[in-house]
Structure formats: structure tokens, C-alpha cells
Amino acid sequence: MLRSIQQSVNMYQTIHVGFFGAPMDYSENLAALLRNSAVSAAERKLASAFADNFPTSALGTVEALATRAGVSGPTVLRYLTKLGFARFADFQTAVRQEVDRQLGSPLLQLEQPVGQDPQDEHLYRRVLLMQAESFRRMADRVVPAEFDAIADLLADPKLSIKALGGRYSRNLAQRLALQLGQVRANVALLDQSLGFAYDQLIDLGPRDVIILFDYRRYQPEMLHFAKGARAAGARIVLLTDFWRSPIAALSEAVLTAPDDSASPFGSRVVPTAQVEALIAAVVERDRDTARQRLARLEALRKGNDQPKGDTQHD
Amino acid sequence: MLRSIQQSVNMYQTIHVGFFGAPMDYSENLAALLRNSAVSAAERKLASAFADNFPTSALGTVEALATRAGVSGPTVLRYLTKLGFARFADFQTAVRQEVDRQLGSPLLQLEQPVGQDPQDEHLYRRVLLMQAESFRRMADRVVPAEFDAIADLLADPKLSIKALGGRYSRNLAQRLALQLGQVRANVALLDQSLGFAYDQLIDLGPRDVIILFDYRRYQPEMLHFAKGARAAGARIVLLTDFWRSPIAALSEAVLTAPDDSASPFGSRVVPTAQVEALIAAVVERDRDTARQRLARLEALRKGNDQPKGDTQHD
């Protein structure tokens, strides 16, 4: 036990000493660490097995690995212990992280436009490309059922829809309420500023759908309100960011979005698209009703065009 | 054992049936299979957990997965059984193969569209991909000078900014005013409904920048207002769609956007991004001022937190 004084560490921080005594730090490259640390015969066989098809080989069981390498299980364990992984589970966690990183990075590199330094790009162009990337990624994590569950709720004519947003997301709630109100009945925007809408709580019941917009710097009042609504039996739908507002636990369906932005404020671009998609889905569910309602509204608007403007929020 | 006659198979050959009975074959894309097969509430949560960070989430233990998703272990097992994986080990093997394949060919990494026909795609996914495409195209028609001209105006502390939007674009004006107001002084939202803001016209002069949002089904009142503002000597900036509102002729800078949408309403997603980009540009032009102003606001907000809510629009 002279050699490996190193303790078991969370991150594989093993430092090897290279040819001229220069320390080699493998903390960034697990695969290399595995390959270069072999000394004895069995360890070499093991290292080869790792190298042969890296991530896969390391993600199975100890036994599988041992068999593939032609060594015994304990040898595998001992090797990994030497490298600083006290438990096999720790090792696998590290491998998974590595996989994640490697799987994630080529994507980003691919998107790098010709001007190698993204700083060279104009801000505006940079923002647009970033958004394009966001949407591309969003598309790859769509869970149709989740979206449909929300759309079904919003489209159900027996239910009444109430939208509520925080300081910066009130806009979204407003947009949703405005557009949804044009294609179906019983849509309201809960107004936050007026004593914070607690008055509304008393009337809530199981026939109400509360659609909440809550993004980072989550406002405690929102959670408080959500709890009250839940207690009253209302159904809760949540749109939030990737960090997930605590309200998620109270919701029966959640839609998340990234909020990467070039400004000090989180971006609401993807959520805006989500709202629009929801509207589209609601329309799709009962095209005729929506069409008729829109036509009626159009007619009404023609009736009193110039004077005063519209009745509701707009 | 009535339901799943399918045996455990090496390759996950589950076939789903698309909208018109067209079979959808996921045999090449495990991630999509996991996301698209969810139906019940718990399954949705699970699918979301899978989607959140795909390979990693699936390579741990059943328990870890269940916890992350907020469901029970057996639910995980049942879901996977439905998808054709008799044993959890089979599933993980499939995941590992997938990881191998994807690491091998980074180019294929972007999920190749599952339903060959875009019609087969889910509405939500379709919307997201469409937006990605929109932004991609927008990036290729960026005219930096035009954008910068607008940003310069909005950032000029000697000028006063007034935002105005139409029926459906008032939202954008509001968002701009709200955020811009946090990073610089003299920002106002012209309220359309109150007698249509003509009162404001009388005070306009060359030190005012009117930023207008006018999208298809251009409202005549907007044009009328713009003419008045122009006559009063105000500077006009316009955000409109590709068809270009007639106000464009009166504006000293114009930013256009597509408004393709799946709903009866035009999409405001790109314009939202434009607004955010403008804010970012303004902040970039004088980072210190913006930072200080934000800090001061923050402090003020802390002062009167709970009572009444904010003074202005929000």
C-alpha cells in the first residue's frame, strides 16, 4: 500500500507523472487515464478491453468487463481502486458524465459558424443563431403526451381557463389569455397587481385550469397562490424554465424551456413559441368552434370599430 | 401476460402507428421512442426525465431514474416492458448501443426526423423545428447596420423612448418598454386603448423615438399615428413582418420578421427575439449604467416588497 496514498475522490483527480516528471492530469479525460495507468499483465489486458469500445465497455457490470478482458472481477475492482475510484458505482458515474460531455460538445462545435470566434459575429446574428439552436434542441426533448395533456385541458369547453404570470412572464400569460380568448370561451387573465389575485382563489374549483408562468427568480407569491389553487381542487399547468419552479410538484403537466439570453433578463422566446403552439393545438382540436368564434368577434369588431377600442385586455 | 406477447428482443422493434395508420419505426432512435410512447401521467413524467439528459439518465439504476422522474420503480419497469424491453438489463444494453453509435458518428447525432413525412411529426415538435428554421434563415439576412441604428437610438440617453403596438403586438411593445425601462431612463409605453394616445402626439418632438410594432392586418390607426409623430419631428423605428407595414416609409430603421404560424394568429416568436436582442445591444452599449440602474431598482424593490405590487405596468 505504499504507492496509492490517494484517497477515494469524487472526481478522478489522479495525477500521474510523465516522462520527465511533468505531472499528467487526466482529470479531463477518463479514457486516457484508463489506458495509460496499466502496469501489470492483467491490467494491460483490462486497459485494452476498455480502449476497444470505450463507453460501452465501461457501462456494464464488473463481471462483463472482466470476462471481456479475460481477467477476474476483483482485478477490475482493484485497478479502479488504484485510479481513485473507491467504489465501482463512483467509476460508472464518472463514465456517464464523460459520455454526457462528449455527446454534448460535438453538437456545439458543429454549430460554430466559420468565423471561429463567436465573438466576431454580430450580436444580432449571434442571438438569432442561439435561438435556432435552442429550438433545435427543444425539438429533441419533446414529450408529446405532456404537451397534449395541456392542450386537452385548454381545449376542454367544460373547463374554465385562468392564466397567471410573474413579473416578467405576465406578458406570456397575457398573450395566452388574449389569443386563447379568441378561440374559446371562459378564458381569463388573473391580475397580479390587484392585491395579488387572492380574491380569485376563493372561487376556484375542480373545473378551473390555472396555467402558470414561473421562471427563475421564482416569485414566492406564485408558489403560495399555486398551493391555494391546488387546495381548492383546481388543475394546475405550469410553464417554467429548465430549473423547474417548485410549483412543478403541484402541477399535472409541465412544459420547460431554456432561458439563455444575451441580456440580463432571461429569454422568453421559447416560451412564446410554446404558447403559440398550445394555441394552435387548441384550435386544431375543434377547428369549427374556433373559426366561428373568430368570425363572430370579427363581426363585433366591425360594428364598433373606431370608438373606444376593445373591451378587454389587448 | 396477455398484453405483451412480444418477446424480449435484441433490437427494440416497437412499432407505433401514426396518424393515418402509417407505422412509425423507432428502431433507429431510442430517445424518440422513449419520449413519444408516454401516455399516462406517470409515464409523461418519466419521459420528461429521460428527455432531460438522455443517455445519462438511462444508464443509472431503476431507482435513480424513478426518483428523478418522481415516480416509483415499478412504473419505470412497466413502461419499459410496454416498449418491448422484457428486462431492465436489455434496455440498458440498447441504450449503450445507442450511445456507441452516436459517439461514433457525431454527424448523425441530430435526431433524424422520425416520421419521414413532416405531417407525421407532432404539432409541438413541428412548431419548434419550424421556428429553428426561421431563426436560421433570419440569421442569413441580418443587416448589422440596420440593427445597430436602432440600438443606437434606443441607447441614446438624450432621447426618450416610446413604444406602441397594435392589437396583437401590444405585448411586444410592453415587453420592450418593461425591460428597456430597467436599463435606461425615459421609456414609456404608449397606451393605445385610452382614446388611442393621440393626446401623446401633441408633446412629441425630435427628441422622441417612437418604436412601433405593426404586423399584418395592419391597423390604420397605427399608420395615422405614425404620420402624426413624423410630422411632429419624432424619430420612428418600426418592427414589422416581411410584407412591411406602410409605416416603413416613415421610419428611419426597420426590422422585419416572418410570422409563419400553425395557429390562426401570426407568430410573434421572432419579433420577441428581436426585442430581446435590442435590449441586449442597449445594455452592451453602456454596461455600467445598466448595471447600476438594475441594482438601484433591485434595492427599491426590496424596500417595498409585499405591499401593493409594482407601480408600473408589469
Place this chain on the structure above:
DNA sequence: AATGCTGCGCAACATTTATTACAAATGCTC
């Protein structure tokens, strides 16, 4: 209201799998 159905979590069970102790084998030194 009562009944059947489905979805889902709890908890016991069974199996797998990591881990440890021990002994055989190998290589090295005197």
C-alpha cells in the same frame, strides 16, 4: 350510487452484482 377498469405505489421477494477474505501462483532476491 355501484361496478368494473386502469394506473400506480408499496413492500416483500428473488436475483444479480459488487465487494471482501483467502489462497494459489508467479516472479524476484539472496
Place this chain on the structure above:
DNA sequence: GAGCATTTGTAATAAATGTTGCGCAGCATT
């Protein structure tokens, strides 16, 4: 060639993990 040290495999053990049956709860149907 005996003795010591290091390496490696075997087998037993303990822990973790997958798997299954049961029952409750919610929902739709009659």
C-alpha cells in the same frame, strides 16, 4: 532453491437492485 513480495483468481458474503403480487385510488360506465 527457499523465502518473501506481488499479483491474480476463487469462493463466500453482503449489499444493492430488479422484479412481482397485492391493494388502494381515481375515473368512466351502467
